[in-house]
Amino acid sequence: MAKLLIDNxxxxxxxxxxxxxxxxxALEKALKLxxxxxxxxxxxxxxxxxxxxxxxxxxxxxxxxKPEGVPRHLVCNADESEPGTFKDRYLMQHKPxxxxxxxxxxxxxxxxxTSYIYIRGEMMFQFHIxxxxxxxxxAAGLLGKNILNSGFNxxxxxxxxxxxxxxxxxTALIESLEGKRGNPRIKPPFPAVKGVWDRPTxxxxxxxxxxxxxxxxxxxxxxxxxxxxxxxxxxLISASGHINKPGVYEIELGVPxxxxxxxxxxxxxxxxxxxxxxxxxxxxxxxxLPAELILxxxxxxxxxxxxxxxxxxxxxxxxxxxxxxxxxxxxSTSIVKNLFNFSRFYHHESxxxxxxxxxxxxxxxxxxxxxxxxxxxxxxxxxxxxxQGKIEGKTICPLGDAAAWPVASAIRHFRxxxxxxxxxxxxxxxxxxxxxxxxLQEL
Amino acid sequence: xxxxxxxxxxEALELVHRIIKRYPEGKQKxxxxxxxxxxxxxFDGWLSAPVMDYVASILKILPIEVYxxxxxxxxxxxxxxxxxxxxxCRTGPCWLMGAEDVVKYIEKKLNIKEGETTKDGMFxxxxxxxxxxxxSAPMMQVGETYHENLTLEKVDSILQDYKSxxxxxxxxxxxxxxxxxxxxxx
Numbered sequence: 001m002a003k004l005l006i007d008n009x010x011x012x013x014x015x016x017x018x019x020x021x022x023x024x025x026a027l028e029k030a031l032k033l034x035x036x037x038x039x040x041x042x043x044x045x046x047x048x049x050x051x052x053x054x055x056x057x058x059x060x061x062x063x064x065x066k067p068e069g070v071p072r073h074l075v076c077n078a079d080e081s082e083p084g085t086f087k088d089r090y091l092m093q094h095k096p097x098x099x100x101x102x103x104x105x106x107x108x109x110x111x112x113x114t115s116y117i118y119i120r121g122e123m124m125f126q127f128h129i130x131x132x133x134x135x136x137x138x139a140a141g142l143l144g145k146n147i148l149n150s151g152f153n154x155x156x157x158x159x160x161x162x163x164x165x166x167x168x169x170x171t172a173l174i175e176s177l178e179g180k181r182g183n184p185r186i187k188p189p190f191p192a193v194k195g196v197w198d199r200p201t202x203x204x205x206x207x208x209x210x211x212x213x214x215x216x217x218x219x220x221x222x223x224x225x226x227x228x229x230x231x232x233x234x235x236l237i238s239a240s241g242h243i244n245k246p247g248v249y250e251i252e253l254g255v256p257x258x259x260x261x262x263x264x265x266x267x268x269x270x271x272x273x274x275x276x277x278x279x280x281x282x283x284x285x286x287x288x289l290p291a292e293l294i295l296x297x298x299x300x301x302x303x304x305x306x307x308x309x310x311x312x313x314x315x316x317x318x319x320x321x322x323x324x325x326x327x328x329x330x331x332s333t334s335i336v337k338n339l340f341n342f343s344r345f346y347h348h349e350s351x352x353x354x355x356x357x358x359x360x361x362x363x364x365x366x367x368x369x370x371x372x373x374x375x376x377x378x379x380x381x382x383x384x385x386x387x388q389g390k391i392e393g394k395t396i397c398p399l400g401d402a403a404a405w406p407v408a409s410a411i412r413h414f415r416x417x418x419x420x421x422x423x424x425x426x427x428x429x430x431x432x433x434x435x436x437x438x439x440l441q442e443l
Numbered sequence: 444x445x446x447x448x449x450x451x452x453x454e455a456l457e458l459v460h461r462i463i464k465r466y467p468e469g470k471q472k473x474x475x476x477x478x479x480x481x482x483x484x485x486f487d488g489w490l491s492a493p494v495m496d497y498v499a500s501i502l503k504i505l506p507i508e509v510y511x512x513x514x515x516x517x518x519x520x521x522x523x524x525x526x527x528x529x530x531x532c533r534t535g536p537c538w539l540m541g542a543e544d545v546v547k548y549i550e551k552k553l554n555i556k557e558g559e560t561t562k563d564g565m566f567x568x569x570x571x572x573x574x575x576x577x578x579s580a581p582m583m584q585v586g587e588t589y590h591e592n593l594t595l596e597k598v599d600s601i602l603q604d605y606k607s608x609x610x611x612x613x614x615x616x617x618x619x620x621x622x623x624x625x626x627x628x629x
Contacts, residue, residue, distance in 0.1 A: 071467075083535040083573040114467075121480065121518045122574050124587040124614045157465040162476045162516030165572065179472035179508075181515040197470055240536035240577035247578045284535050284573075325577070327536050341538050345572050351515075 002226060003250045004214035004234050005207065009094045013129060015136040018097035024142060026216040030105040031150040038109035042212060044220030046232035051077055051168070051205030052283060052323040054307050057212075063192040064110055065200040072200045074112040075177065076103060076209050078119040078126075079161055079168040082283035083345060084325025087236035088206035090248040092119070092126045095210075096133035100156065102209035104142065105216055107154050110202055114155045117206075118173055121161040130158045165349035169397045170203040172351065183353050184397035207236055228254035231306035235324055237266075242330035244268035257281075257303040257310075258295045261328065274330040278414075281310055282322020284342050285402030287409030288335070289319050315409065335414040336421055339406060340368035346403035357400040360391040364407055371418065374425030381418045385411050449497045455485050455620050459501060472504050475512055479519055480615040488528065488613050489520035517571065518614060525560045525567035527605045527612050530584040533570040536577035541593075545581050546570060548595050552602065565606055586612035 008021045018024070030038055043058030064072060076099065080088040092099060099117070107115045119127050134156055137143045145153045159177060161167050167176045171185035174196045195201020211233060215223045224232045231253040240246045243261070245268035251260065260266045261276065270276055279294040280286060296303055298317035303309050310321045329338065347361035367384050370376045388404040388411075395401070411418065421427060451459060459478050466473035478498055479490060486494045495509040502509075513519045520528070531537075531546050546557060549568055553561050560567040576582045579591030583598075590601050605612065 080575045081573060084577050086575040086577050089575045120575075121476065121516070121614060122571075122584060124480075124616070125589070128587075128619055155465075159465075159473075160477050160480060162479065162512070163518035163571075164516050176476070177473060178470070179475040179502075179504075179512065181511055197467060238578060240580060241539050246580070280535075327539070327577070329539065333539065338535070338539070341533075341535055345534050348572055 002234060002252060004218075005091060005098065005210050005236060006095065006248065006250050013094055013096050013133065015097060015133070015140060018095070022217075023097055024101055026213045027101050027104055027142065028148060030108060030216050031148055031152060035109045035111060038105065038212075038216065041220040042109070042215055045211075045215045045223040046220075046227075046230060047208065047211055047215060047223070048231075048307065049205055050207035050211065050235065050324070052082065052285070054321065057204065057208055060192070060204070061106075061110060061202060063190070064202055065193045066111065067200070070199055071114065072110055072112045073196050073202075074103065074107045074110050074115040075173065075196060075201055075203045076115070076117040076206055077168060077170065077173055077203050078117050078123070078206045079173060080123075080206070080323075081120055081165040081168050082285065082323045082325055083342070084238060084240055084280060084283045084327040085323040086238045086240075087248050087324060089123055089126055090238075091206060091210060091236065092123070093129055096126075096130050097137070098210045098213055099130070099206055100133050100137050100142075102212045103156055104137075104147065104154055105212050106202075106204065106209055107156075108150075108152050109212075112202075113153050114157075116177060116196075117156070117158045118167070118177055119158060119160055120167070121163050124160065127158055127160050134158060164351075165345075166351045166397070166399060169399065172397065173203060174201065181351070183351050184399075186396055226252050228304065228306050229308060231308060231321075235305070235321070237305070237324040237326050239267050239326045239328070241328035242271045242274065242333070243328045244271055251305055253304075253306050255305045257305060260305055260326070261295075267326075267328065270328065270330050272330075274332065276328065277331045277333050278329045278335060280319075280325070280327040280329075280406075282320045283325035284327070284345065285398075285405060286320040286322045287315055287318075287405050288413065289317075289409070290413050293317055293413070294319075315405070316412075319409070335410050335417050336368065336371050339410045340365070340372055342406045343368050343403070346399065350399060350403070354395040354400065356391045356394040357403065360387050360400070361403045363387050364403070371421050374421070376418070376422055376425070378419065378422050381411060381415065381422070449486065449493050451481070451485055451501075452620070455481055458620055463502070471502050472508065475502060475504075475509065476516070477615075478502070479509075479513060479516075480613075481620060483520065484611075484613040484615045484617055484620060488524050488526070488611055489522060523560075525565050526610065527565060527585060528567045528569060529602075530569050530571040530574075532572070532574045532576070532580070532582050532584070534573035537573070537580040537582060540580035542570075542581040544595070545583065545593055545598060548598060549602070552599075565609070566602070587614055587616050 047057045048054040164182045166172045167182040172182040176182040191201040276291040297312045343364045347365040352358045388407040391400045392404040463474045499506040499509045582591040
């Protein structure tokens, strides 16, 4: 099992430690190549964006406009906020230099001389870790002017956000980096043409940029041999919920979902030996699947941890790999309660620009609250279905879709549970739903 | 607060000017989010209108440009808060793992409701959306520190610790202003 990103995790995240196990050798190698050769290696690797969308990274890089005399920028999206996802925080905290090294190589490939890491404001602890790593890199001549005598100059800055899920959307992130509210922009123009300060910009996720380091070290072709089909390389999976061993796991894409949930190498099975009820496989935005559909596709084939296998069957019976935020729910979970929680999240985080999302997320939360209070009706289930359908695809950015999909999938796969609460409203009040911390009756 | 002159400490002001230089000339507005964090650390943990006006004057932008940003992002407090702002994650995985219990327990222990501040001005309780620590749920954030894998006993001792220190805790920790960076490149 190859670990390319989170191998050699030690208690220290210093430059000397990172160098002691081969850190910055990819940079030395990269600076001897031409920028377009690096882009070609990344294209060969088949690397796809690790933030959630899964767009081929090499192709994204090839789109960057190169007008004469206009600076270009690389911005790292470290605004990790998708519920269920915590891999980037882990990586930055324990191996900040792999991100710094990836940023230098990627900036060189794109011809950017000033780059930024946009980290969410809540991760202030990791912000300062990154700042220390950057300071170390400057002192060692790995940043600044004429890096390792290559003639390439790069200034790298870490920038903190202020608390807004929407800033993980790349054009909202750009607005935020410009010092504005995080309202997504209408595309086109795409950031590759007009990004931050109207300059050509590439925005990549933390894990994507870190993956450039092993790709340069081992070569794009060797990287592409890991994984299955178009799902190449390794992926960080954030595992949470009712499992014995929550945490960040680096998997070779292609591990069967069943193995991932039950193997001692990964999640270690369901807590307390209870039964699996459902999984949200790629962060809160992707469709929830019941146990039978997450373990096997509708065709009865084992479901694998790949972009393709998880989406097999479309939204009718499949889901998405997304950001790799793998949330496991046991048989005690109330899908309706959990959905209320997600819908409240999207309502809270909608930027308010587009009416379908601003109003729709509010209504979905309201209707779900009715169920929670035992006032839900059959008509409310249909209304909920109707509202989500009027958000999806009708907004500037994908937050609208992200808010609609969990609702649609919960009704699609768990309609009976909604109906049960309509018939027996008391049940939802009694449902324990979550893991109790203590048996404190007075709470 | 009323008669206190609103001005960054010399260390903070130096830091602010170094941060501004990280962005292209004429694009100094980009520095607004880090500077608002530093402002909260310098001015009692929240942003009053005069503090926001002061930030506007440093960035050479209109006060409204600061207000519209400060009101958009959830980390900026537009009303006074306790010295210690407790932010309990309430989203998905934390909820599955008992975040509701944590909130109820703190409410009971501090005798306040979510969103309120204790009478002695020590604690404010807030629930927040996913803080990207789902693998160690339930969790809460105080300043830059994540307190993870919470149990009710753990919550007790954490609150006791903050109370006995009695200091203002902010996201941009004061120690990162006082010591400054060895090498904050501009």
